[in-house]
Amino acid sequence: MSEQGQHVLDEGAVRQLTSDLGVEELRHIVTIFEGDVRMLEQALLAAAGSSDIDAFRRTAHRLAGASGAVGAVSLEMAARQAMRRQDASADALALEAASIRTLGRQSLTALHDFLRSAESLP
Numbered sequence: 001m002s003e004q005g006q007h008v009l010d011e012g013a014v015r016q017l018t019s020d021l022g023v024e025e026l027r028h029i030v031t032i033f034e035g036d037v038r039m040l041e042q043a044l045l046a047a048a049g050s051s052d053i054d055a056f057r058r059t060a061h062r063l064a065g066a067s068g069a070v071g072a073v074s075l076e077m078a079a080r081q082a083m084r085r086q087d088a089s090a091d092a093l094a095l096e097a098a099s100i101r102t103l104g105r106q107s108l109t110a111l112h113d114f115l116r117s118a119e120s121l122p
Contacts, residue, residue: 008103008110013071023118029070030111036066037075037104044082044100048093056093057083063100072107075100 018026040063047055060082067076078100085096 008072008074008106009114010071010073011114013073014111014114017071018114018118023115026118027115030108030115033066033070033072033111034108037063037108040066041097041101041104044097045094048090048097051088051090051093053085053088053093056085056088056097060085060100063104067107070111072111075103075107078103 014026017029021029040059043059044056044063047053047059060079064076064079064083067073067079078096082096082100085093087093
């Protein structure tokens with residue numbers, strides 16, 4: 001796993017998921033997670049654009065749960081921080097949504113890298 005992946009993922013949790021479920025089932029879960037991340041990122045951006053702090057927090061809560069389930073700890077922590085956001089200005093929410101989107105991309109890359117490396121193990 002890349003150095004970036006070690007900071008983005010809880011490697012122990014992802015290894016445990018692989019052990020419990022197998023690589024193919026984990027790949028299926030990651031595919032679902034990828035779709036969820038993309039949808040939730042769009043929902044965060046929409047909530048930011050309308051300064052809807054309640055929708056922003058609810059969406060962040062959903063993202064935190066999904067991220068935690070697959071070991072994407074950096075994304076989970078950022079989403080949990082967003083759940084506690086007090087500043088409802090569109091600019092502040094948009095900046096946080098952009099940061100979360102970056103972490104989402106990094107998390108997905110790290111998960112796909114992990115799956116590729118897990119496939120090559122005996």
